[in-house]
Amino acid sequence: MNWSEFVHMGGYGFYVWSSYGLALLVLLLNLYLPLRRRKTVRRLLHEFLRLKEQTR
Amino acid sequence: MRERGKTPSPLALSREGELVKIYILIDMHKYASPKFFYTLAGQLTPWMAALTALLLVAGLYFGLFIAPADYQQGESYRIIFIHVPAAWMSMFIYVCMAGAGAIALVWNVKLFEMFAGNCAPVGASFTFLALVTGSLWGKPMWGAWWAWDARLTSELILFFLYMGYMALEASIDDPRRAARASAILALVGVVNIPVIHFSVEWWNTLHQPASVSKIGTPSIHPSMLAPLLLMSLGFTFYFFTVALMRMRNEILERERHTTWVAQLLESRS
Amino acid sequence: MPGFLKAIGCLLRRDLTVALRRSTDVLTPLVFFIIVVSLFPLGLGPEPAILRTIAPGVIWVAALLATMLSLNRLFADDHADGTLEQMALSPHPLTVLVLTKVAAHWMLTGLPLVLISPLLAVQMNLPESAMGTLILSLLLGTPVLSLLGAVGAALTLGLRGGGVLVSLLVLPLYTPVLIFGAGAVAGVIAGIDIEAHFSLLAAFLALALTLAPWAAAAALRVSLE
Numbered sequence: 001m002n003w004s005e006f007v008h009m010g011g012y013g014f015y016v017w018s019s020y021g022l023a024l025l026v027l028l029l030n031l032y033l034p035l036r037r038r039k040t041v042r043r044l045l046h047e048f049l050r051l052k053e054q055t056r
Numbered sequence: 057m058r059e060r061g062k063t064p065s066p067l068a069l070s071r072e073g074e075l076v077k078i079y080i081l082i083d084m085h086k087y088a089s090p091k092f093f094y095t096l097a098g099q100l101t102p103w104m105a106a107l108t109a110l111l112l113v114a115g116l117y118f119g120l121f122i123a124p125a126d127y128q129q130g131e132s133y134r135i136i137f138i139h140v141p142a143a144w145m146s147m148f149i150y151v152c153m154a155g156a157g158a159i160a161l162v163w164n165v166k167l168f169e170m171f172a173g174n175c176a177p178v179g180a181s182f183t184f185l186a187l188v189t190g191s192l193w194g195k196p197m198w199g200a201w202w203a204w205d206a207r208l209t210s211e212l213i214l215f216f217l218y219m220g221y222m223a224l225e226a227s228i229d230d231p232r233r234a235a236r237a238s239a240i241l242a243l244v245g246v247v248n249i250p251v252i253h254f255s256v257e258w259w260n261t262l263h264q265p266a267s268v269s270k271i272g273t274p275s276i277h278p279s280m281l282a283p284l285l286l287m288s289l290g291f292t293f294y295f296f297t298v299a300l301m302r303m304r305n306e307i308l309e310r311e312r313h314t315t316w317v318a319q320l321l322e323s324r325s
Numbered sequence: 326m327p328g329f330l331k332a333i334g335c336l337l338r339r340d341l342t343v344a345l346r347r348s349t350d351v352l353t354p355l356v357f358f359i360i361v362v363s364l365f366p367l368g369l370g371p372e373p374a375i376l377r378t379i380a381p382g383v384i385w386v387a388a389l390l391a392t393m394l395s396l397n398r399l400f401a402d403d404h405a406d407g408t409l410e411q412m413a414l415s416p417h418p419l420t421v422l423v424l425t426k427v428a429a430h431w432m433l434t435g436l437p438l439v440l441i442s443p444l445l446a447v448q449m450n451l452p453e454s455a456m457g458t459l460i461l462s463l464l465l466g467t468p469v470l471s472l473l474g475a476v477g478a479a480l481t482l483g484l485r486g487g488g489v490l491v492s493l494l495v496l497p498l499y500t501p502v503l504i505f506g507a508g509a510v511a512g513v514i515a516g517i518d519i520e521a522h523f524s525l526l527a528a529f530l531a532l533a534l535t536l537a538p539w540a541a542a543a544a545l546r547v548s549l550e
Contacts, residue, residue: 010125012132012196019135019189020116023142026181027294033177034301041305045312045321161543216497223493227486236547237480241494244476244540248498251529255501259508 088165090307091316097300104297108290115286123279132196136280139189141288142182143207146214147249149179149295153221154246157239167303169235170310172242173225174302178295180218186211206260210253217245231310332417333425340429343402350398351433358391358438362445373450380449381459381510387445388438388463389499392470393492395434396478399426400545404482413549419542427468427475427538435467451510458513465526466506472537473498479544502529 009016119137126133156172159165190208191201202208221238228234311317344351365383369375403409412422439460446459477495484490509522 006120009134010131012130015132015192015196016134019138019192022188023138023185026185030178030181030294030298031301034298034305037305038301041308042321042324045308045317048312049318049321213497213500216493220494220497223486223490224480227481227484227490233547233550237544240476240540240544240547241480244473244498247536248501251501252497255504255525259504262508 088167090167090311091314093167094304094307094311097304101297101300101304104293104300108293108297111286111290111293115283115290117283118279118286119283123277123283129197132193135189135193137283137287139186139193140284141291142186142189143211144288145291145295146179146183146186146211146218148292149175149182150214150217150242150249151246153179154239154242157235157242161236161239161243166310169232169239170303170306171299172239173235174299174306175295176218176222176225176238178298180215180222182291182295183211183215183218187215204260204263206257209260210256213252213256214249217249221245329417329421332415333421336412336422336425337429340426341432344398344429344433347398350395351437354391354395354434355437355441357394358387359441359445361387361390362448366449376450377452377514380446380451381455381507381514383449384442384445384451384459385463385466385503385507385510388442388467389470389496389503391438392434392467392474393495394488395430396474396491396495397488399430399475399478400482401478404549409482409545410549413545419545420538423475423479423541423545424534424538427471427541430475431468431471435463435471438467439463452514455510455513458519459510461523462506462509462526465523465530466502469502469526469529469533470499472533472541475541476537476544479541479548482545482548502526505529 007013007017115137119134123134125131153172153175156168156175160168160172187208190205190211194203194205194208195201221241224241225234225238228237308317308320362383365379366376369379400409403412413419415422442459442463443456446456451459474491474495477491477498480494481487481490505522505525509519509526512519512522
């Protein structure tokens with residue numbers, strides 16, 4: 001199968017690639033969210049610990 | 057529960073036995089301790105991620121390049137390699153969620169509470185993915201973006217169950233009450249899912265014209281089975297990876313009062 | 326335990342009395358039921374054939390929604406004045422107390438729906454042959470709706486978000502009852518054998534009677550902590 005046939009997917013290219021594209025999007029999003037949350041949590045905890053030190 | 061008088065049970069252990077029991081309990085508590093799990097999860101995550109990537113790449117390769125086109129559906133059937141594993145994951149994750157919730161309810165283990173709560177977004181995502189890919193698969197076959205096919209309808213109801221779970225958890229402020237209430241909801245849901253599935257199947261056979269079969273599952277050729285399994289396993293390890301990542305975040309947040317978290321942050325900053 | 330049966334009788338009588346004093350609480354879901362069913366001809370046109378086709382589904386969905394609306398009065402009032410805590414602390418099993426409350430709730434919500442459904446069936450042009458099936462299916466189905474609804478109400482006790490949240494939790498769980506309840510009525514019109522429908526509705530009822538009060542009691546304990 002050559003490249004253009006592969007993309008075309010027998011006329012169903014839009015459907016097939018939308019599906020795979022959406023899957024990729026979902027996987028990336030669910031990976032991205034915890035990573036971003038991690039940064040937020042670390043930042044919040046640093047703040048929290050700093051305040052705890054101050055008010056000791 | 058009324059307290060009966062203390063009569064020795066026939067299963068009472070000897071003194072040695074009691075000591076062994078205590079050691080086992082201490083050990084279990086160590087494993088269920090957030091700190092231990094945090095480090096363990098941190099070590100496991102890269103391996104899980106690597107395994108995920110490997111399985112998904114292999115699955116995609118076999119699915120897109122090796123498996124031949126279907127006789128009836130042409131190339132569009134390749135959506136099956138996303139749709140079916142996603143549907144399986146949506147079910148599997150719900151069961152995990154309910155199981156973890158049950159353990160958290162009965163044995164009061166915080167770690168399982170955290171796990172259950174973190175299952176929901178990933179599970180809902182897979183359900184959503186299964187629904188949309190089901191639509192995308194159905195459109196070229198039936199000419200309509202949505203058909204009340206048995207599997208799609210069951211997935212839709214499962215999506216609502218996930219939404220309900222997440223809404224309940226979000227609307228309770230106290231994390232303990234939220235976890236326990238959601239656990240009960242998940243258990244009620246998990247008992248209902250077979251009933252719902254059965255009812256929808258029945259409803260569908262009654263109303264669907266004979267010509268349109270169940271989202272046209274092509275007869276499973278062995279070359280199609282391999283990518284299906286690879287993608288499913290890949291998604292499973294993906295779920296574990298994400299769950300571990302989310303749990304680590306939650307542990308840090310929940311255990312912020314402990315010394316080990318303080319030390320960890322100091323050493324990292 | 327001689328006090329046990331007395332307690333149940335007492336609770337039943339109390340719930341019924343209190344609810345009947347606040348008769349608007351009891352009548353509103355009923356009126357809602359009637360209004361919702363009447364909306365469909367207004368929305369779809371009065372063509373008798375169309376109404377006859379959609380009648381089983383419409384009546385059943387309206388019954389679902391009306392039950393949903395009434396769920397808030399199951400536990401909320403008792404929770405607000407502390408009675409619910411007393412019930413949880415009492416020596417009688419909470420499961421049975423919950424079942425009693427649900428029974429009282431059904432008598433004043435589900436049963437009226439069942440009794441008024443023939444009128445609505447006439448409005449929707451449902452053939453008379455199907456009337457009996459409609460009543461029987463609702464008779465078997467509405468208790469299940471109340472029982473499952475109790476679990477939802479117990480889980481969301483005291484939460485902001487209230488009514489809509491309960492709907493989101495409970496409506497997906499109602500789908501099997503809806504499928505077989507409305508299916509029975511549609512089936513009898515189409516002339517197919519509906520024995521399976523009723524067996525399943527009865528099975529759902531049996532299952533709900535045994536499991537739902539227990540789950541609702543557990544949920545109440547969680548909510549009352």
